[in-house]
Amino acid sequence: MHGFAVRELKRRYDVEIHAGKIPMPKKLLISRIRDKDGLICYPYDKIDSDVINAGNKLKAISTFSVGYNHIDVNAASERGIVVSYTPEVLTRATADLSMALVLSLFRRINEGYEIIRKNEWKTIFGPYEFLGTDLYGKTLGIFGMGRIGKAVARRASGFEMKILYHSRKRLSSLEEKKLDARYVSLDELFRRSDVISIHAPYTPKTHEIVNLKLLKKMKKASFLVNTSRGKIINEKDLIVALKKKMIAGAALDVFQDEPIDISNSLTKLKNVIITPHIGSATVETRREMAEITIKNLILSLGGKRPVYQVKVESGRLGLS
Ligand code: DGY
16 A cells, blocks of 8 residues: 555554555454454455454445455445445556557567567568558457446547447447447457457456357457456466467456466467556556545545445446
């Protein structure tokens, strides 16, 4: 947690900060939460019903993230505990990373860097050397057209890409027109896109929704990008699709297990780009996230509405 945020919290409350192993071991978390009124957590902390119910005095949980699939929101709501999160402030940073990954895949940036590092760059400007693909005129398929999906669509239209999307809720025709985006079924999205970018939340409904059946529908020359949550993709199926060259490549910022184990094939495949869950990792964004995280907590503990409260709605709950 940023220094300014810790100082602000300490000015108001007795604060206990876990500074040991990350994530904090469950037993330890359960023992330390017993006398706490509020909890600040991160996407890697599993705040399940055992933890929530151990917090006898707990009134507020504030997560330093837009995703809240790590919190049992139902259990919290049953106890009247307010759960808050940090959407909006990380939209741009995450959309920027998604476009960076699309660009890296299309223009083979990582591969280029690798050949230079290995001293394998021999031909200068060969007409057929290191050819990538134009973004211009290609179809970007956005799975999940929430704030981040829309920000990706806006960026991609700057590159003159065509936009298809699939989402739980279809946008209004006005919004579709503004974004120049066409709503299609999930199947059609995977069949027609040159690159798919995932921006759906992780829920029981999206758990491993991207599986071999869906991957088989993709064009051989197409790519998959994921900056949302790793468990939306069946990783084993993706590895099969990549190894068998059923798709051209993937760029992933999130994984089934994080940090990813070095023995995972995704760390070795040439047609894969991986980054360590850095969607929101910019100086400006993380600072804003810290500001919102403490504001949310302070407001909730003061009996007021936090800036961003997680709404209890069926289908969006469940622990990863
Ligand atoms: C979030 O906020 O949920 C992101 O995944 C963290 O970068």
